[in-house]
Amino acid sequence: TFKNKKRVQKQGCACKSGRMTMSPPSSPNSDTNSCPLVENLPPEIHLSILTYLRAIDLSSLQKTCSLFNTRSLITNVIHHTATVIYPPSLTDGFDTPIIGGEVTSNTEFLTYESLRNMEMLVVARILSSPEPSLSRGEVGFYVSKSWCRTALQWLEVQQETRLHSLEALSSSPPSSSSLTKKKKKKLSKQQRLQHRKASSATAPPPNANDDLLCEHFQLRPHNSKSARARRRIMDKQAWKVLKRLYPDTTQLEWSHGECLQCAMETETTRRLEMARKEKERQKRKEPLSCSFVRAFYTRSRGVPLHSLTHHHHH
Structure with missing residues (x-):
């Protein structure tokens, strides 16, 4: 689901290296791809339907119709997702600078990139949480x-x-004279590690x-x-x-x-293996079916003189 997407048009939303960027939404009247039948639906229906989708799906839908590219709708979808769809304990802080980055004057509204950040935060939190101790009957x-x-x-x-x-966007580029060779080497090493x-x-x-x-x-x-x-x-x-x-x-x-x-197949294989080993064991015991051979092998000490044949030499 977290796949890289190609850069899209100005009013679209893209995903590049796991990041989604979006230009400011425009007015519905400025886009020829209007959806008259959908526009007649109440806003509550729009909100209910859109919050079933993920950020990557919403970014694709955003490019199909200008109706879904309005600031108010995007903000409502994100807030509804953060407070109703997901537990607030999992989405808390998704719009803070440490998660969503510093907010600039040009992007003082929530975008589907914010929803993408929320989803990543939610996944990280549920995967990092300790395993529950379940008892019989619990789901x-x-x-x-x-x-x-x-x-x-x-x-x-x-x-x-x-x-x-x-950080690269917010920091001003330093002059080439102020960078030492040691600093360049350090930055290069950090980049290689990254x-x-x-x-x-x-x-x-x-x-x-x-x-x-x-x-x-x-x-x-x-x-x-x-x-x-x-x-x-x-x-x-x-x-x-x-x-x-x-x-x-x-x-x-x-x-x-x-x-x-699988359990039945494993049990069948186990029984066949036991039968094979028993057959091999019985085959090894076949020479002992002769009473004389069995008596010889089972004797613990001495020489069975009564079983020996004496030859007289002239």
Whole structure:
């Protein structure tokens, strides 16, 4: 879902390196792509429909019709999402400078970039929260720990990249005479480290549980130690948020357990292996079916004189 997008037209919204930028919305009358049928719907209906979408979807919709490119509608969508769609504890601070960057006089209104920042903040908070202790009968969902690590690393890189860009825009370029060779070398080293970290971070897959699925698209069986290393549990509220932002994620309920078909196949394989070993054991015991051979091998000491044949030499 967090994919790079190409730069779009002036009134559009783009996503580049995890960042979304948008020019100030224009008046609906200035755009020929009007939507007369949609315009007749009440604003409450617009708000209800739009808040089901993610920032990347809204930015695409914004380019199709000038009706969806108005400041008041964008601001209402973002505020409604922050206070109603997501729990306020997860969205608190999304519009602060540390999260959304410094606000300038040219952008004193919320844009879908703010909604994008909110979504990244929400994902980071639910993935960083401790696992709940669920008892029998409670609802919980499995999520891949490997996917969580990948997502957190990618979100961290996106945040650092955005902050570095904001710092570069806000700071005035120093004169070349004031920069020493040591300073240049230090900046170059920091940039190399940043590029190396950014290149190693990849966007998380759309399905957060892809590596937990078996061939039957159910929870793959593992022993208890391996399962704890591969899975984490989310409560119902956190899962609802994650599913909204990553709708392709396969739902794996904690109470349903592992794939029954895989368990049956594993049990069948185990029984066949036991039968094979028993057959080999019986084959090794075939020479002992002879009483004389068995008596020889089971004797613990001495020489069986009664079993020896004496030959007389002339």
